[in-house]
Amino acid sequence: MWKWLHPYAKSESTYRLCQTLLPWFSISAAITLISGLILGLMFAPADYQQGDSFRIIYIHVPSAITSMSAYAAMAVAALIGLVWQIRTAYMAMIAIAPVGAMMTFIALFTGAAWGKPMWGTWWVWDARLTSELVLLFLYLGVISLYKSFDDKIQAGKAAGVMSLVGVINLPIIHYSVEWWNTLHQGATISKFDKPSIAPEMFWPLMVNLLAAVLLIGAITLKRLQNELLRREIHRPWAVKTLLKEGKS
Amino acid sequence: MTASLLAVFKRDLALAFRQRAELLQPMMFFVLVISLFPLGVGPGPEILQKIGPGVIWVAAILSSLLGMERLFRDDFQDGTLEQIMLSGASMPLVCVVKVAVHWLASIVPLILLSPLLGLFLNLTLEMYWALLATLLVGTPLLSLVGAVAVGLTVGLQKGGVLLALLLLPVFVPLLIFATAAVEAASLQISYSAHLGLIGAMLLFALALAPMAIAYALKVSQS
Numbered sequence: 001m002w003k004w005l006h007p008y009a010k011s012e013s014t015y016r017l018c019q020t021l022l023p024w025f026s027i028s029a030a031i032t033l034i035s036g037l038i039l040g041l042m043f044a045p046a047d048y049q050q051g052d053s054f055r056i057i058y059i060h061v062p063s064a065i066t067s068m069s070a071y072a073a074m075a076v077a078a079l080i081g082l083v084w085q086i087r088t089a090y091m092a093m094i095a096i097a098p099v100g101a102m103m104t105f106i107a108l109f110t111g112a113a114w115g116k117p118m119w120g121t122w123w124v125w126d127a128r129l130t131s132e133l134v135l136l137f138l139y140l141g142v143i144s145l146y147k148s149f150d151d152k153i154q155a156g157k158a159a160g161v162m163s164l165v166g167v168i169n170l171p172i173i174h175y176s177v178e179w180w181n182t183l184h185q186g187a188t189i190s191k192f193d194k195p196s197i198a199p200e201m202f203w204p205l206m207v208n209l210l211a212a213v214l215l216i217g218a219i220t221l222k223r224l225q226n227e228l229l230r231r232e233i234h235r236p237w238a239v240k241t242l243l244k245e246g247k248s
Numbered sequence: 249m250t251a252s253l254l255a256v257f258k259r260d261l262a263l264a265f266r267q268r269a270e271l272l273q274p275m276m277f278f279v280l281v282i283s284l285f286p287l288g289v290g291p292g293p294e295i296l297q298k299i300g301p302g303v304i305w306v307a308a309i310l311s312s313l314l315g316m317e318r319l320f321r322d323d324f325q326d327g328t329l330e331q332i333m334l335s336g337a338s339m340p341l342v343c344v345v346k347v348a349v350h351w352l353a354s355i356v357p358l359i360l361l362s363p364l365l366g367l368f369l370n371l372t373l374e375m376y377w378a379l380l381a382t383l384l385v386g387t388p389l390l391s392l393v394g395a396v397a398v399g400l401t402v403g404l405q406k407g408g409v410l411l412a413l414l415l416l417p418v419f420v421p422l423l424i425f426a427t428a429a430v431e432a433a434s435l436q437i438s439y440s441a442h443l444g445l446i447g448a449m450l451l452f453a454l455a456l457a458p459m460a461i462a463y464a465l466k467v468s469q470s
Contacts (some may be wrong), residue, residue, distance in 0.1 A: 082463075130420075137417035144413060147434040148404050158400040161460060162414060165396055168456070169418050172449065176421035180428070 009086045012237045015228045018221045029214035036207035044201045056114045058205060063210035064107035067135060068170075070100030070158060070216055074142070075167035078160035088224075090156025091231065093147050093163065095223035099216050101139035108132055127177040134173050138166040152231065252337045256345050264353035272316040272327075275357050281307040282365050287419045293370045300369035301379055301430035302423075308358055308383065309390065309419055313412050315354040319346065320402045320465065324423070330469060338349045340458035343395065347461070351391045370456075378433030381443055382426040389450045392457040393418055399464030422446065 008014045040058035047054035050122070074096045081089035111129060112122045123129065142163045149155030232238040264271060285303050289295055323329040332342055362383060366376040397414045404410065429442035 134417045134420055137413075141414040141417065144410060148401075148410055150407075154403075154467055154470060158464070161396065161400060161464055161467070165393070165418065165460065169421070171418075172421045180424050187334045203259065 004050055005080070005084065005086070008088055011088055011091075011228045011232050011235075014088045014091075015225055015241065018225045022218065022221045022225070025214050025218035027122075029211055029218045032207050032211035032214060036204055039204035040208060041099070044204050047201075048194045050118060053114065053117050056110050057201075058208045060107060060110040060114055061107070061205060062209040063103045063110065064132065065209060066212040067100055067103040067132070068214055069106050069213070070096055070103055071139065071163075071167065071170065073161050074100060078163045081156060081160050082087060082164070087153065087156070088228070090153075091219070091227045093160060094143075094156065095220045095227055096216075097139055097143050097146070097159075097163075099219050101136060101143065103212070103216065104132060104136040104139060108136065127174075127180060130177045130180075130216060131170075131174045134177075135170070138163075138170070142166065143157075223247075249337070251336065253345050256332070256337075256342055257349060259351040260346055261353065264349060265371050267318075270318060271315075271354055271357070274311040274350055274354055275361060277314055278307050278311040279361065279365065281310065282368060286368065295446075296369045297371060297375075297434070300366070300371050301375065301427045301434075304362065304365055304379060305368060305382075305386075305423055305426050306389065309416070309423065310346060311358060312355055312387065312394065314392050315350075316391075316398050316411065317408060318354070319350050319395055319398045324402045324465075325469065329465065333466070333469065339462035342466070343461040344454075344458050345398075347388075347395045350395075351388055352359050355387045355391060359387065372434060374433045374436060375430050377437050378430045381439075382429050382446060385443060385446045385450055386422050386426050389422055389453050390419065390445065392450075392453045392461075396457055396460045396464055399461045399468060401468075402465070403468040422449065426447075429462075 008017060037058065041055055044055070044058075045058065046052050074093050077089045077093035077096065080086055081093060108129070111132070116122050142159050145162050146155045146159040149158060229238050229242065282303060285299065286296060289299065320329060323332070333339060359380070362379060363376065366379065371379065394411075394415055397411055397418075401411050401414070425442045425445050429439035429446075432439040432442065
């Protein structure tokens with residue numbers, strides 16, 4: 001069942017896979033990002049209550065959603081690494097981590113910028129804000145654990161265990177802070193049957209969400225390639241690849 | 249099997265009580281941190297009662313972090329841990345025993361000290377009982393989850409700050425439920441739901457953490 005996974009334990013074939021996927025991801029990320037932002041910032045109607053300042057939703061919501069999915073992806077990579085002992089999975093894990101942390105930071109930053117005009121304050125200890133902040137700390141914990149080992153194989157395993165501990169904890173953290181304090185508006189787009197957002201505002205948001213996913217994918221693929229080259233620099237394939245890419 | 253676990257238990261307990269200074273330091277830290285708060289926020293009894301449960305819990309988490317490093321460090325450095333792994337004893341069970349001894353030796357004294365701190369922070373009797381219950385159910389959870397991170401960082405030279413960085417976010421739910429329970433007690437309403445949630449987390453951790461600790465130690469040992 002998992003046979004298709006095994007070839008990618010070999011770093012060279014993972015590198016080639018990234019090489020094939022990368023242009024698709026980056027080109028479509030660029031297209032969706034530009035068109036989504038143009039649609040959202042220029043063509044979507046202004047909100048009747050929040051005016052034009054609601055437009056930050058087109059950055060805030062995609063980054064908030066993808067910050068959590070990136071953590072899930074990181075944990076899946078960690079699980080694959082721990083269960084099937086695949087080294088490249090750890091590299092994928094650590095390639096995603098800083099990208100996810102960045103998305104979390106963007107979500108927090110744009111949230112603060114949106115909170116100031118709407119709630120009159122940069123920061124409140126609301127459930128969603130708090131769990132997003134904790135998410136950022138979890139990312140930073142995984143990254144700094146990985147960085148503190150010299151032996152990168154050991155580092156990958158340790159950071160993998162930590163990201164799994166985090167992913168088990170995330171729902172608990174989410175619900176605990178939810179019961180603790182809530183000011184944030186309810187989710188407006190997850191109710192797919194009847195979203196409480198106008199379609200003219202909804203579709204640009206979807207495009208932006210797709211753009212965020214593709215962007216994370218593209219950056220992660222590039223980071224994974226760099227990680228593979230850095231770790232395998234003594235191998236003939238890496239040297240050959242570097243020489244070839246240096247020439248062209 | 250049981251014999252080897254009992255041997256680990258006895259050995260760890262004896263070791264813990266022969267290093268009294270190391271046991272006392274987290275306790276002193278606990279008392280000191282808590283007595284700083286009245287100085288910092290003012291001695292008004294209402295404020296102290298309001299922030300009391302949170303302060304005690306935060307201080308308990310911080311001082312348990314201080315003592316946590318001891319859990320595997322000495323055994324790791326002198327090779328005892330490696331020998332235990334090679335002995336064929338079930339590693340997850342050994343980890344449970346070691347965590348239990350650590351809890352008995354360095355957390356139970358903190359719990360015993362808590363009446364005094366309840367007086368310091370002007371807690372009512374109901375609040376104190378709730379605090380005691382949350383400490384009794386919650387601190388084993390601290391030790392179990394903490395042991396995973398200790399196992400991961402035991403081979404590192406400067407694990408201390410990293411340990412805090414890894415663990416503090418994970419302890420957020422515990423802190424929330426525990427202080428909510430004490431707050432409920434101060435309003436004279438039932439706090440069994442909060443206590444039940446902490447208990448559920450403890451059982452969940454008891455089921456999964458031993459395996460994670462054993463694996464973490466294996467990673468560190470390699």
